[in-house]
Amino acid sequence: xxxxxxxxxxxxxxxxxxxxxxxxxxxxxxxxxxxxxxxxxxxxxxxxxxxxxxxxxxxxxxxxxxxxxxxxxxxxxxxxxxxxxxxxxxxxxxxxxxxxxxxxxxxxxxxxxxxxxxxxxxxxxxxxxxxxxxxxxxxxxxxxxxxxxxxxxxxxxxxxxxxxxxxxxxxxxxxxxxxxxxxxxxxxxxxxxxxxxxxxxxxxxxxxxxxxxxxxxxxxxxxxxxxxxxxxxxxxxxxxxxxxxxxxxxxxxxxxxxxxxxxxxxxxxxxxxxxxxxxxxxxxxxxxxxxxxxxxxxxxxxxxxxxxxxxxxxxxxxxxxxxxxxxxxxxxxxxxxxxxxxxxxxxxxxxxxxxxxxxxxxxxx
Ligand code: ATP
Numbered sequence: 001x002x003x004x005x006x007x008x009x010x011x012x013x014x015x016x017x018x019x020x021x022x023x024x025x026x027x028x029x030x031x032x033x034x035x036x037x038x039x040x041x042x043x044x045x046x047x048x049x050x051x052x053x054x055x056x057x058x059x060x061x062x063x064x065x066x067x068x069x070x071x072x073x074x075x076x077x078x079x080x081x082x083x084x085x086x087x088x089x090x091x092x093x094x095x096x097x098x099x100x101x102x103x104x105x106x107x108x109x110x111x112x113x114x115x116x117x118x119x120x121x122x123x124x125x126x127x128x129x130x131x132x133x134x135x136x137x138x139x140x141x142x143x144x145x146x147x148x149x150x151x152x153x154x155x156x157x158x159x160x161x162x163x164x165x166x167x168x169x170x171x172x173x174x175x176x177x178x179x180x181x182x183x184x185x186x187x188x189x190x191x192x193x194x195x196x197x198x199x200x201x202x203x204x205x206x207x208x209x210x211x212x213x214x215x216x217x218x219x220x221x222x223x224x225x226x227x228x229x230x231x232x233x234x235x236x237x238x239x240x241x242x243x244x245x246x247x248x249x250x251x252x253x254x255x256x257x258x259x260x261x262x263x264x265x266x267x268x269x270x271x272x273x274x275x276x277x278x279x280x281x282x283x284x285x286x287x288x289x290x291x292x293x294x295x296x297x298x299x300x301x302x303x304x305x306x307x308x309x310x311x312x313x314x315x316x317x318x319x320x321x322x323x324x325x326x327x328x329x330x331x332x333x334x335x336x337x338x339x340x341x342x343x344x345x346x347x348x349x350x351x352x353x354x355x356x357x358x359x360x361x362x363x364x365x
Contacts, residue, residue: 002064002156002189003029004050009059011045011213019045021213022059029064030187033218036200037210038236043193044161046210050191051080051159063156079150080159085142087134094130097121097148113152120148123182140171147182157189164199176202197239201225209233234280240318242280254279254355257326258303264356279355287359288319289350300354321351 004027011020020042027033035043048054050061052073061069068076079100087096097117101108108116121127124144134142143163150158163179164172180203183190194200200207201221208218209232217229228234235241247256254261256279263279289302305321352359 005062007060032190034204034207041210042213079155085146116152120151160192244278289352300352
């Protein structure tokens, strides 16, 4: 196991444009760090530089405190888990898992190989499938074989490149839990690339958000959600996305196009000396006023909006509204805890908002 340190890492491909631009991150020994960002932001490039599949244009990469920029991938002792699993179809599960040890010719005795393969198989519940070929396994089982191969190497770190993106939603949930459990029990330093918010928010100790090759913020999932460093992170983290309302701050109140909205103390203080601000309010702070009680309503402000469309997800519903066709308030959203009956959908909706706390549930019930 080892720490991984990125110091001012830059990657320029042939066109000279920096795909990764001056990124510095300290990943502690045993830490699980997620790299997340929109397509093309440079997350795979960064991972490939760590593993050694891509040259570093400038900057320094340290593993366990040692500079490894010039070291070949096989000498970095990192285990990469790919999206397509990279399993050998003609080998059994047993031999696929044993493969990295067979590759290090003579380094491991047959007994040692057998012990490590069986331990990993046990950990991954693959013991009953050791004699099968990959073609006869489910997607989740293949994924676990790929994990097994990473485990037997006793690598310095695990590097994951969108390992779950080929799996269906249910399996993805199971594998996410599995990876999380394994990482915590093995306590191996891990770097995990994904564009999936749920994976980013649930797996990592810290999440690094990238945009156009630049690091926007690295923080715990909770800190990213509650204290985004900039508008990009605020809009990127959280689904559905945060609403941004323009306005001016007077005392503790945001004077916005949809009316006055009381702000939490720290937010009001942050914007006090600015003329015009963008207030970010999460969708779950907006509610359909018709479903709220008097005490709940009295806490917030209300405004009438036009319903543009809804999305029903089974346990919640996203409601998209616009306000007087004001483009500044386009696509303000809310999530509703209660299902709206399709027959009752109105084109006009009174929306209640409170930026200091959720209107429904908690202390307002
Ligand atoms: P995705 O989520 O779509 O996989 P990503 O965040 O992993 O995207 P990268 O694959 O790292 O992004 O690509 C970052 C940038 O570098 C992109 O603009 C991409 O077009 C460019 N790029 C990637 N590989 C090469 C290459 N071999 N040659 C030239 N440009 C490249």
